[in-house]
Amino acid sequence: MVHGKMSASGHEQVTHFVDDETGLEAIVAIHDTTLGPSLGGTRLLPYESHDAALRDVMRLSRAMTYKAAAADLDLGGGKAVIRADPTEKTEDLMAAYGRMIDRLGGYYITSVDVNTGVADMDVIAGETDHVVGTSAGLGDPSPITSRGVFEGLRACVEATYGTPDVDGLSVVVQGVGKVGSGLAELLDEHGAEVAVSDIDEEATAALAREYGFETVAPSAVYEQPCDVFAPCAIGGVVNDETVPQLECDIVAGGANNILDERAHAQALRDRDILYAPDYVLNAGGLITVAAEHTGDTREQALADAMAIGDRTRTLIERADAEDVTILEAADRYALERIEAARAEATSPSSR
Amino acid sequence: MVHGKMSASGHEQVTHFVDDETGLEAIVAIHDTTLGPSLGGTRLLPYESHDAALRDVMRLSRAMTYKAAAADLDLGGGKAVIRADPTEKTEDLMAAYGRMIDRLGGYYITSVDVNTGVADMDVIAGETDHVVGTSAGLGDPSPITSRGVFEGLRACVEATYGTPDVDGLSVVVQGVGKVGSGLAELLDEHGAEVAVSDIDEEATAALAREYGFETVAPSAVYEQPCDVFAPCAIGGVVNDETVPQLECDIVAGGANNILDERAHAQALRDRDILYAPDYVLNAGGLITVAAEHTGDTREQALADAMAIGDRTRTLIERADAEDVTILEAADRYALERIEAARAEATSPSSR
Numbered sequence: 153m154v155h156g157k158m159s160a161s162g163h164e165q166v167t168h169f170v171d172d173e174t175g176l177e178a179i180v181a182i183h184d185t186t187l188g189p190s191l192g193g194t195r196l197l198p199y200e201s202h203d204a205a206l207r208d209v210m211r212l213s214r215a216m217t218y219k220a221a222a223a224d225l226d227l228g229g230g231k232a233v234i235r236a237d238p239t240e241k242t243e244d245l246m247a248a249y250g251r252m253i254d255r256l257g258g259y260y261i262t263s264v265d266v267n268t269g270v271a272d273m274d275v276i277a278g279e280t281d282h283v284v285g286t287s288a289g290l291g292d293p294s295p296i297t298s299r300g301v302f303e304g305l306r307a308c309v310e311a312t313y314g315t316p317d318v319d320g321l322s323v324v325v326q327g328v329g330k331v332g333s334g335l336a337e338l339l340d341e342h343g344a345e346v347a348v349s350d351i352d353e354e355a356t357a358a359l360a361r362e363y364g365f366e367t368v369a370p371s372a373v374y375e376q377p378c379d380v381f382a383p384c385a386i387g388g389v390v391n392d393e394t395v396p397q398l399e400c401d402i403v404a405g406g407a408n409n410i411l412d413e414r415a416h417a418q419a420l421r422d423r424d425i426l427y428a429p430d431y432v433l434n435a436g437g438l439i440t441v442a443a444e445h446t447g448d449t450r451e452q453a454l455a456d457a458m459a460i461g462d463r464t465r466t467l468i469e470r471a472d473a474e475d476v477t478i479l480e481a482a483d484r485y486a487l488e489r490i491e492a493a494r495a496e497a498t499s500p501s502s503r
Numbered sequence: 504m505v506h507g508k509m510s511a512s513g514h515e516q517v518t519h520f521v522d523d524e525t526g527l528e529a530i531v532a533i534h535d536t537t538l539g540p541s542l543g544g545t546r547l548l549p550y551e552s553h554d555a556a557l558r559d560v561m562r563l564s565r566a567m568t569y570k571a572a573a574a575d576l577d578l579g580g581g582k583a584v585i586r587a588d589p590t591e592k593t594e595d596l597m598a599a600y601g602r603m604i605d606r607l608g609g610y611y612i613t614s615v616d617v618n619t620g621v622a623d624m625d626v627i628a629g630e631t632d633h634v635v636g637t638s639a640g641l642g643d644p645s646p647i648t649s650r651g652v653f654e655g656l657r658a659c660v661e662a663t664y665g666t667p668d669v670d671g672l673s674v675v676v677q678g679v680g681k682v683g684s685g686l687a688e689l690l691d692e693h694g695a696e697v698a699v700s701d702i703d704e705e706a707t708a709a710l711a712r713e714y715g716f717e718t719v720a721p722s723a724v725y726e727q728p729c730d731v732f733a734p735c736a737i738g739g740v741v742n743d744e745t746v747p748q749l750e751c752d753i754v755a756g757g758a759n760n761i762l763d764e765r766a767h768a769q770a771l772r773d774r775d776i777l778y779a780p781d782y783v784l785n786a787g788g789l790i791t792v793a794a795e796h797t798g799d800t801r802e803q804a805l806a807d808a809m810a811i812g813d814r815t816r817t818l819i820e821r822a823d824a825e826d827v828t829i830l831e832a833a834d835r836y837a838l839e840r841i842e843a844a845r846a847e848a849t850s851p852s853s854r
Contacts, residue, residue, distance in 0.1 A: 162523060163521060164520065164521060164522070165518060165519065165520050165521075165603070165606065166518070166519045167516060167517070167518040167519070168516065168517045168518075169515065169516050170514060170515060170516075171515070172513060173849075252516070254608075255516065255607070255608055255610055256606070256608070257605075257606055257607070257608040259606055498524070
């Protein structure tokens with residue numbers, strides 16, 4: 153029942169590919185191309201069913217539309233999934249996948265995601281121009297993502313405490329992967345009291361030693377009193393169980409899908425906790441690959457990611473003015489950009 | 504469960520399109536492009552479910568691969584369905600559909616089918632180059648289709664009676680639409696005793712009067728003694744009920760899907776009735792739109808359609824030699840062409 157799902161979710165195009173020779177099974181979902189070609193990564197997972205893969209790619213591609221639109225990019229939203237075991241990933245498989253991407257004529261541009269990396273993008277680039285995140289690109293986007301999250305976090309701090317200065321604020325960073333550790337370093341540089349928490353206790357301890365950070369046990373992270381809680385690991389950490397536990401003024405991080413459900417944005421608001429939408433704050437990665445696509449420099453990508461601060465400020469003001477969550481304000485802003493472009497495209501003068 | 508179906512049936516690509524503005528819901532199935540871009544018509548029907556539409560387009564696109572391959576065309580098989588009520592067909596809908604076809608980058612070329620005509624192809628041509636059967640094309644392919652069926656029928660006659668001459672043979676033509684009436688006229692010109700049958704009694708009577716044909720009541724057509732039964736109307740007319748009724752030596756016609764099931768080819772063979780595969784005999788329409796695509800003339804298309812006679816002869820000989828039905832021989836021939844091209848494409852020297 154793809155069409156039923158598509159109509160409800162506004163998807164333009166969902167393409168299923170099979171390559172018998174390599175065993176490739178892939179789905180590319182193009183949610184919206186009003187603002188430009190759709191861009192989003194390719195996730196490779198051993199989905200237990202075709203329907204599970206389809207549900208994932210439909211959901212993820214839709215989120216990319218909002219992310220690109222809210223980041224003021226001239227890009228639409230798309231995403232792809234390859235149904236395979238990561239251990240079975242071969243160069244032939246990725247080359248076959250690249251040929252399939254080429255068939256989409258540039259309406260979808262792919263990049264890295266779960267279980268696909270720069271080396272895979274290089275293989276894909278041998279078959280199509282519609283790929284970013286290659287080794288010839290702008291390099292690891294993580295530092296730029298961290299910087300964007302940091303600027304967004306400062307906007308939240310300003311709205312809450314009257315100044316964007318993080319000096320002396322206590323911040324708990326959940327997850328010390330590339331984005332989380334980068335954020336922790338930036339916060340440290342700017343005088344914040346940083347505590348880090350990760351299920352990888354060794355990595356946590358090493359980072360804490362290097363910078364003199366506190367550490368928080370993963371089981372205690374939600375109840376840890378702090379000014380800012382910065383989730384930079386897994387999704388769904390703000391949920392029915394954790395919302396009452398949180399002892400912070402701000403939730404602002406780089407993880408995808410921080411909220412278990414959309415309603416948790418309102419639940420945080422009800423507790424007077426300021427929540428900045430994850431997709432606004434973590435857009436630096438998308439901004440970097442978008443810059444690769446348009447031929448911009450890494451410096452330009454960094455500057456664009458730093459604008460996430462001002463964007464967050466504007467969205468917080470709009471949320472106040474319209475008496476809604478910042479998530480709702482961000483969604484409205486994204487939709488308005490798309491609707492304005494659509495109206496422009498269908499106006500008699502542009503025909 | 505599209506992939507499950509796709510793997511079993513060898514489909515390369517199935518794309519679902521939705522356009523919210525016009526309400527377009529379309530599926531394009533590309534079965535195989537080994538021999539060239541896939542070509543097949545767009546069928547517009549109010550399918551009762553998305554799954555019903557999907558099943559239809561999967562089945563039809565696969566058949567186009569065999570049809571093109573067996574006709575020695577450098578084309579693959581594809582087909583499209585639009586889920587809509589024919590009364591709701593608008594120019595905007597077809598234009599939106601044309602833009603979607605354009606996105607497929609030429610891997611699929613569309614044309615007319617049930618509830619889509621030359622005017623629709625003209626609208627589509629305003630949006631994409633990947634369309635044939637337009638008013639700028641080679642015109643109505645029906646006379647060429649009739650000629651191809653006639654030549655194939657003569658090959659069957661030669662295999663049965665030792666000479667391709669139809670003079671004096673009794674032929675029952677079921678269906679007096681464009682292809683059936685064209686076949687009846689050719690048979691008449693060549694001295695056959697033609698009887699026509701159609702549920703449209705007025706059209707049947709008019710044609711019979713003009714050419715002095717006999718008429719056969721639709722309910723009596725299967726039991727009518729004759730040398731050749733030529734189904735040129737609906738599909739599924741050779742079925743469990745009609746196989747024992749047939750009083751002919753040859754079944755050779757222009758209808759699509761003459762056999763209710765594949766097993767009926769063997770059932771006819773068991774009764775010593777020669778059955779020439781419909782998709783071999785009625786390829787003239789496809790040959791004509793293929794010629795439009797490659798820029799060939801109508802004369803060239805007619806010449807290519809007349810080669811259906813020699814092709815049918817070859818397939819009858821192969822079926823005899825391999826002790827299989829002619830349908831099986833045709834399928835084998837089609838598959839061999841595809842496999843040879845695939846081997847060529849993946850051989851080290853061509854890489």
